Amino acid sequence: MEQTGFSERLQDALKARRLRQSDILRVAEEEGFKLSKSQMSQYVSGRVIPRRRVMQFLAELLEVDVEWLARGSEQELPDFRLGEGSGILSEARVFRKSSKLDNVLYDVRGPVLDEACRMEEQGAQILKLNIGNPAPFGFRAPEEVLYDMGRQLKDCEGYSDSKGLFSARKAIMQYMQTKNVPGVTMDDIYTGNGVSELINLSLSALLNTGDEVLIPSPDYPLWTACVTLAGGKAVHYRCDEEADWMPDIADMRSRITRRTKAIVVINPNNPTGALYPKPVLEEIAELARQHQLMLFSDEIYDRLILNGEEHISLASLAPDLFCVTFSGLSKSHMIAGYRVGWMVISGNKALGRDYIEGLNMLSNMRLCSNVPAQSIVQTALGGFQSVKGYTVPGGRIYEQAEYIYKAVNDIPGLSAVKPKAAFYIFPKIDVRRFRIVDDERFALDLLKEKRILIVHGRGFNWPEPDHFRIVYLPRIAVLEEAMGKLKDFLAHYRQQ
Ligand code: PLP
Numbered sequence: 001m002e003q004t005g006f007s008e009r010l011q012d013a014l015k016a017r018r019l020r021q022s023d024i025l026r027v028a029e030e031e032g033f034k035l036s037k038s039q040m041s042q043y044v045s046g047r048v049i050p051r052r053r054v055m056q057f058l059a060e061l062l063e064v065d066v067e068w069l070a071r072g073s074e075q076e077l078p079d080f081r082l083g084e085g086s087g088i089l090s091e092a093r094v095f096r097k098s099s100k101l102d103n104v105l106y107d108v109r110g111p112v113l114d115e116a117c118r119m120e121e122q123g124a125q126i127l128k129l130n131i132g133n134p135a136p137f138g139f140r141a142p143e144e145v146l147y148d149m150g151r152q153l154k155d156c157e158g159y160s161d162s163k164g165l166f167s168a169r170k171a172i173m174q175y176m177q178t179k180n181v182p183g184v185t186m187d188d189i190y191t192g193n194g195v196s197e198l199i200n201l202s203l204s205a206l207l208n209t210g211d212e213v214l215i216p217s218p219d220y221p222l223w224t225a226c227v228t229l230a231g232g233k234a235v236h237y238r239c240d241e242e243a244d245w246m247p248d249i250a251d252m253r254s255r256i257t258r259r260t261k262a263i264v265v266i267n268p269n270n271p272t273g274a275l276y277p278k279p280v281l282e283e284i285a286e287l288a289r290q291h292q293l294m295l296f297s298d299e300i301y302d303r304l305i306l307n308g309e310e311h312i313s314l315a316s317l318a319p320d321l322f323c324v325t326f327s328g329l330s331k332s333h334m335i336a337g338y339r340v341g342w343m344v345i346s347g348n349k350a351l352g353r354d355y356i357e358g359l360n361m362l363s364n365m366r367l368c369s370n371v372p373a374q375s376i377v378q379t380a381l382g383g384f385q386s387v388k389g390y391t392v393p394g395g396r397i398y399e400q401a402e403y404i405y406k407a408v409n410d411i412p413g414l415s416a417v418k419p420k421a422a423f424y425i426f427p428k429i430d431v432r433r434f435r436i437v438d439d440e441r442f443a444l445d446l447l448k449e450k451r452i453l454i455v456h457g458r459g460f461n462w463p464e465p466d467h468f469r470i471v472y473l474p475r476i477a478v479l480e481e482a483m484g485k486l487k488d489f490l491a492h493y494r495q496q
Contacts, residue, residue: 007046107459164191168377195341205358207232218460245272273419303332340373439465
């Protein structure tokens with residue numbers, strides 16, 4: 001390799017990107033990539049040519065083709081050559097996504113959905129069992145909610161307090177009292193544009209590069225995605241299908257390191273439909289206590305419990321720990337599109353004084369959450385809870401859960417734990433029987449042949465290709481059709 005040529009190309013690329021050697025060294029350090037100051041200056045001076053791994057790293061950072069950087073070609077600096085001597089870019093500059101997104105995954109709306117949309121554009125009718133969005137399946141918002149929002153709309157034109165309207169936070173505070181979470185004040189409550197916004201906000205305010213957060217596997221993948229985006233490391237603990245998808249506490253314990261800051265619990269669980277009993281929650285709280293960890297509890301499905309079982313808020317068992325509890329109205333009031341959720345700080349708040357400053361800063365920066373949606377929190381949380389009717393015998397969600405559980409287990413090669421809450425089931429596939437090695441391909445093949453859209457298990461950070469999630473929100477007649485097609489498909493499907 002011709003050394004002077006390499007050094008010139010490196011310098012040209014640095015100049016074109018307006019980067020200095022120190023910038024490269026800083027990024028290398030942030031990403032944990034070994035690159036010393038003297039190595040870098042030897043590359044720039046042309047005394048040494050880097051090895052392949054470093055060449056690749058430099059090429060990615062400088063957004064040039066690695067072959068071009070290593071060997072050069074007729075065409076100098078593809079994509080953004082410098083104007084002669086002017087320092088001004090004379091060719092179209094290509095904009096690439098941030099490398100912060102490199103390991104971020106959100107396959108609930110991923111490539112299989114892209115293919116479904118493409119097929120729909122060509123006229124195909126796709127049965128979407130991929131996303132927990134109640135409205136398209138005929139679940140409507142309670143009339144009182146719609147009426148009250150209409151009444152208040154004219155008063156919702158301005159920004160609210162960044163944490164939310166007084167009436168909304170008061171209702172959330174009282175709701176937490178009914179869930180036996182002690183000591184919650186109005187100041188401890190933040191409303192958000194759905195729980196989604198607050199998951200992102202709460203992790204951005206907490207994590208430094210390399211901080212670890214324990215997250216269930218399978219998970220609702222936004223948690224893992226937001227930890228990664230905030231520079232942290234998502235460490236997955238296993239939930240055990242053999243034990244009705246309960247968190248494996250021994251596995252959780254074995255994954256705690258010096259860098260672990262928090263445990264995330266999703267209860268009721270998406271995608272498994274599990275509901276955690278008190279002893280399991282107590283064990284998790286005890287682990288957090290022993291290792292001085294923060295608890296994040298995502299309880300967005302806490303009112304969608306089947307057959308009258310009780311939901312216990314994790315924070316109610318951990319008054320001595322720093323807890324953040326998340327919930328909202330997307331699922332319980334079938335108004336996912338209105339974007340309204342909240343998070344509540346409880347327990348030993350003194351431990352998180354500095355963190356709370358960070359939360360307040362980020363909350364202030366987004367000004368406030370959707371005010372018309374906040375205006376109906378009080379209506380939604382008070383009085384008659386129409387969602388209850390869906391979850392008892394004769395109610396839609398209850399009956400659909402009963403149906404799907406039986407239908408899945410009746411298909412040879414599939415098995416599933418009975419869901420106790422929410423509206424998801426996470427069936428296991430006998431991968432040997434169907435010779436499945438890639439669950440995303442399984443989802444794609446099912447989509448193409450039967451026009452049914454599901455999400456593959458690895459989309460929920462489940463490590464093996466042997467599960468998928470069904471959203472059982474459609475009416476039983478529709479589910480029957482879907483299960484019939486799935487049975488036909490699996491009667492002949494062999495991936496390899
Ligand atoms: N948390 C869990 C476990 C979910 O399943 C979802 C949505 O499906 C969310 C949070 C996000 O909900 P929201 O609509 O409040 O953003």
